[in-house]
Amino acid sequence: MKGLGFLIITAFGIPGFAYSEEAQMPFDLPDALKSTAPEIPADRNHLTRFFATFPRSVPEFTRSVTKAEERLNEGKDAGDPELLGKLRDRHAQAKELLKPPLAFTPETDATHTVVLFGLFRETGVLARQAMFEKDHAKADQMLGDMLEWSRMLRNAQPNLFQAAISRNGWQHAFDTLLLDWANHPDQARRLGEIEPLHLRNRIDREEFIGMLKSEALWCVRSGGLRKTLEDQEHAGAATMFLKPPFNELSVKDLLKLPYDAEAEFRRDMDETLGILECLKNGAPMYRWPGFEIPVTGHSIEDYAKRPNGLGDLYREQTNHTLRYGIWAGTLTRSPLLDACFHWLKLERDGKIVDQTSLADLLDPVDGKPMEVDVKNRTIRSRGVNRKSDPREKELGPMPDAGFTISGDDLVIVVPRWKNTPKAGN
Numbered sequence: 001m002k003g004l005g006f007l008i009i010t011a012f013g014i015p016g017f018a019y020s021e022e023a024q025m026p027f028d029l030p031d032a033l034k035s036t037a038p039e040i041p042a043d044r045n046h047l048t049r050f051f052a053t054f055p056r057s058v059p060e061f062t063r064s065v066t067k068a069e070e071r072l073n074e075g076k077d078a079g080d081p082e083l084l085g086k087l088r089d090r091h092a093q094a095k096e097l098l099k100p101p102l103a104f105t106p107e108t109d110a111t112h113t114v115v116l117f118g119l120f121r122e123t124g125v126l127a128r129q130a131m132f133e134k135d136h137a138k139a140d141q142m143l144g145d146m147l148e149w150s151r152m153l154r155n156a157q158p159n160l161f162q163a164a165i166s167r168n169g170w171q172h173a174f175d176t177l178l179l180d181w182a183n184h185p186d187q188a189r190r191l192g193e194i195e196p197l198h199l200r201n202r203i204d205r206e207e208f209i210g211m212l213k214s215e216a217l218w219c220v221r222s223g224g225l226r227k228t229l230e231d232q233e234h235a236g237a238a239t240m241f242l243k244p245p246f247n248e249l250s251v252k253d254l255l256k257l258p259y260d261a262e263a264e265f266r267r268d269m270d271e272t273l274g275i276l277e278c279l280k281n282g283a284p285m286y287r288w289p290g291f292e293i294p295v296t297g298h299s300i301e302d303y304a305k306r307p308n309g310l311g312d313l314y315r316e317q318t319n320h321t322l323r324y325g326i327w328a329g330t331l332t333r334s335p336l337l338d339a340c341f342h343w344l345k346l347e348r349d350g351k352i353v354d355q356t357s358l359a360d361l362l363d364p365v366d367g368k369p370m371e372v373d374v375k376n377r378t379i380r381s382r383g384v385n386r387k388s389d390p391r392e393k394e395l396g397p398m399p400d401a402g403f404t405i406s407g408d409d410l411v412i413v414v415p416r417w418k419n420t421p422k423a424g425n
Contacts, residue, residue, distance in 0.1 A: 025220045027265045032273060033216040037157055040101045047156060048105060050097040051112040054119075055090070065121055072128045084129060087122045091142070094119055098149050102156040104214070106221055113162050116153070120146060120169040124176055131180045139180070140193075143173045147201045154207045159218050163211045164326050167333065170201060174337060175402035182401055182415035188348060195341050203334045208279050211330075216272050224261045225311060229254055246317045249300065257303055257310040264311035284367030285331060286386060291324065324384045325408050331364035332381035336403070336412040339370055339379045343414050377416065383408030 042048065057065075065087075068078040078084055104113075123146045130139035150169035158166055177194050184190040222228055229238050229251050238254065239247045274289035285291060296316050303309035339361045346353050359369045363381045371380040371388060378398065382388060389407020391398070398404060401415035 025222075025224050025261065025265055027220070027262060029216055029220060030269055030273060032276060033213050033269065035157060035210070035213045035217065037103070037210065040103045042105075044101055045103050045105065046097060046099055047102040047108075047153075050094070051108065051115065054094060054097060054115060056115060057118045061086075062118065065118075065125060068125050068129075069121070072125065072132065077132050078125060078129045084126070087126050090119070091123055091126060091145070094123075094149070095145060098152065100152065102152050104156055104158045104162050106218075108162065110161065113165050116149075116165050117168060119149075120172045123169075124172050127173075127176055128180075131176075136180075136184075136190075139176075143176060144197070146170075146173045147197060151201050154203065155210060157214045158211060159214045160211060160323075160326055162214075163207070163330065167203060167330065170203060171333060171403050174198065175399075178340070178401040178415050179399075182418075187417055191341075191344055191348065198334075198337055198341065203330070205279050205282070208330060209276065212272060212276055212279065216269065219265075219268055225264060225314060226255065226259045226261065229310075241319050241322065242314075243317050243319055246300070246313065253300065254310060254313070257300070257313065258307055259310040260308035263308045267311070267315070284363070285324065285327060285365045286367070290320070293318075293320065321384050321408065328365050328381065328383055328408070329410055332410050333403070335361060335364055336370070336379055336381060336410060339372075340412050340414050343377075343379070344417075347417060377414040379412050379414065380406070381410045383410070 064080060064083050068080055068083060071077065071079045123142050127139045127142040127146075130136070130142060146169045150166055150173070153166035153169075154163055156166075174194075174197075177197070181187060181190050181194060238251050239249055241247075242249070271290045277283075278285075278288050293316055298313075298316065300313070303313045306312050339358055342358060342361065343353050346357055351357070353372075353374055355369065355372045355374075358372050358379070361370055362368065363370045365384070366382055366386045368382075371382065372378075373380070376398065380388060385408060387407075389409050391406040395405070398411075398413050401413050404411050404413065
């Protein structure tokens with residue numbers, strides 16, 4: 001979908017498109033892509049109220065949160081009672097606001113949604129402080145709230161970018177739980193407490209389908225590719241995802257190209273319907289329509305001769321890595337956590353862990369068994385290029401537990417048992 005490429009622009013700080021009747025395309029969504037979620041009246045939508053009333057984090061406050069995280073990473077307490085008091089107040093306010101019914105709306109742009117990043121970080125600090133104080137019940141309460149918020153938001157009709165931010169709470173919670181598990185005095189019992197949290201908060205394909213439908217609706221409401229390029233607010237980012245030399249074109253150059261809005265819309269909808277079927281039948285991502293676009297040697301003069309030259313240029317010359325990178329992270333988080341728990345239970349039961357013992361856990365990106373590195377205790381989902389990418393030096397060493405990235409691969413580091421099981425690794 002062309003709308004997805006421009007949606008990703010919002011991730012870099014450019015506000016999302018405001019919905020208006022004038023911008024809406026004169027074409028109807030296919031029935032299969034229409035949302036079946038009940039419509040929530042504006043005066044009952046608690047998410048709108050949350051974004052309107054929850055206070056934004058000022059830079060000084062954000063720096064204080066970062067400092068608290070750094071102290072906790074060093075094995076110290078958060079070190080700022082006044083900050084902890086503010087975080088508890090904000091947590092209580094969020095708990096009051098973030099409750100059903102919730103729905104993202106066309107007016108919800110990136111500047112609204114990124115507030116959730118801060119909320120998840122702050123809740124993580126409160127949970128880790130409780131863990132430092134050996135109050136695991138309090139920590140679980142905080143992380144339970146984070147998981148509940150994430151689950152509700154992921155099912156509140158988000159688009160791709162909004163859903164990615166909403167999943168951040170899920171990942172932050174399990175990163176925290178896995179790191180804490182490594183130092184827990186009763187790891188066997190604690191494992192039995194953490195795994196059910198995962199099972200109750202799975203990131204499942206029904207969420208993906210709802211997200212895809214929201215994306216399709218967003219595409220309609222954006223008004224189409226030409227309408228997007230004519231919006232001066234987005235002109236500076238119009239070519240940032242195009243491959244060279246097309247990334248050097250001006251918006252004026254692009255708008256000279258022929259454009260068939262209906263043909264472009266139909267192609268987007270056909271592709272989206274194909275992805276919908278792949279989500280339903282569990283097909284690996286590399287088989288999705290649009291995943292691989294053939295490389296062409298076309299010039300802008302070639303596109304000028306086509307009835308839909310503008311749409312064809314964006315389809316053939318856009319770097320889709322970021323879009324599918326977000327999708328890869330969407331698909332692989334729950335399977336990687338499944339594999340992590342399976343590994344730990346094998347060790348708990350005195351069984352050997354190797355590539356064959358996790359062979360039934362398939363990578364949603366390429367459909368093959370996930371890559372297991374027993375020595376380094378990592379499980380890898382190969383990213384968009386379907387290769388095992390090296391880790392960038394600037395990211396530093398792998399964490400002791402939890403999710404991380406290596407190139408465009410999502411990786412989970414499996415924590416260690418303090419007492420080596422009978423036949424474990």
